Amino acid sequence: GAGVSQSPRYKVAKRGQDVALRCDPISGHVSLFWYQQALGQGPEFLTYFQNEAQLDKSGLPSDRFFAERPEGSVSTLKIQRTQQEDSAVYLCASSFGSYNEQFFGPGTRLTVL
Amino acid sequence: QKEVEQDPGPLSVPEGAIVSLNCTYSNSAFQYFMWYRQYSRKGPELLMYTYSSGNKEDGRFTAQVDKSSKYISLFIRDSQPSDSATYLCAMEAGGSARQLTFGSGTQLTVLP
Numbered sequence: 001g002a003g004v005s006q007s008p009r010y011k012v013a014k015r016g017q018d019v020a021l022r023c024d025p026i027s028g029h030v031s032l033f034w035y036q037q038a039l040g041q042g043p044e045f046l047t048y049f050q051n052e053a054q055l056d057k058s059g060l061p062s063d064r065f066f067a068e069r070p071e072g073s074v075s076t077l078k079i080q081r082t083q084q085e086d087s088a089v090y091l092c093a094s095s096f097g098s099y100n101e102q103f104f105g106p107g108t109r110l111t112v113l
Numbered sequence: 114q115k116e117v118e119q120d121p122g123p124l125s126v127p128e129g130a131i132v133s134l135n136c137t138y139s140n141s142a143f144q145y146f147m148w149y150r151q152y153s154r155k156g157p158e159l160l161m162y163t164y165s166s167g168n169k170e171d172g173r174f175t176a177q178v179d180k181s182s183k184y185i186s187l188f189i190r191d192s193q194p195s196d197s198a199t200y201l202c203a204m205e206a207g208g209s210a211r212q213l214t215f216g217s218g219t220q221l222t223v224l225p
Contacts, residue, residue: 004156031211033211033212033213035213040121040217040218041217041218042117042119042201042203042215042216042217042218043157043201043213043215044215045212045213045214048211048212055209055211056209056210056211056212059212091156091157093156101147101159101162102159102213103159104149104156104157104158105156106154106155106156107155107156109154
């Protein structure tokens with residue numbers, strides 16, 4: 001498929017566990033974004049990469065959240081010591097350049113028990 | 114108060130009706146305006162992308178932007194049951210501020 005892919009699609013974690021969510025952007029897309037979508041709400045921005053550089057991480061809710069994109073392609077969002085309020089759908093989006101529309105993946109639904 | 118306000122609905126219309134979805138915003142820096150459609154348990158799918166004020170039409174969909182009123186709309190003509198989804202408005206300031214700011218979404222059901 002040529003779209004953005006995310007894995008796993010569903011993740012259940014016990015409170016206090018660490019989780020890692022993966023995003024494979026569309027091939028050749030320079031920009032990559034992570035969003036968090038709570039139930040019944042619109043997505044909220046977490047962080048933005050251009051190639052391997054993390055240009056904006058102003059939306060990360062706490063220092064338990066960490067994102068990386070070491071080779072400018074695949075990205076991983078890591079959440080340490082998960083809390084119940086972290087339960088949400090985590091969406092990844094990519095775009096070709098600086099002024100292009102963002103294409104979203106299907107999301108990872110994280111449930112923290 | 115949120116930067117982008119959107120009536121959450123739910124909105125239920127008969128097949129063939131004209132649907133009007135709206136968002137208001139407070140940040141005058143927003144320059145790019147989008148409408149996304151999101152089916153249950155799927156990621157948002159881009160429907161319309163407009164820059165600044167004006168109208169844009171694509172098939173049964175028309176997007177309107179009025180920057181002076183800080184108001185955007187999406188019209189769906191001849192609505193179909195397959196249009197049943199959540200519709201999200203989104204905005205971007207552009208430049209170095211690439212992140213999208215979304216409304217909370219309007220849930221639409223088109224009844225056959």
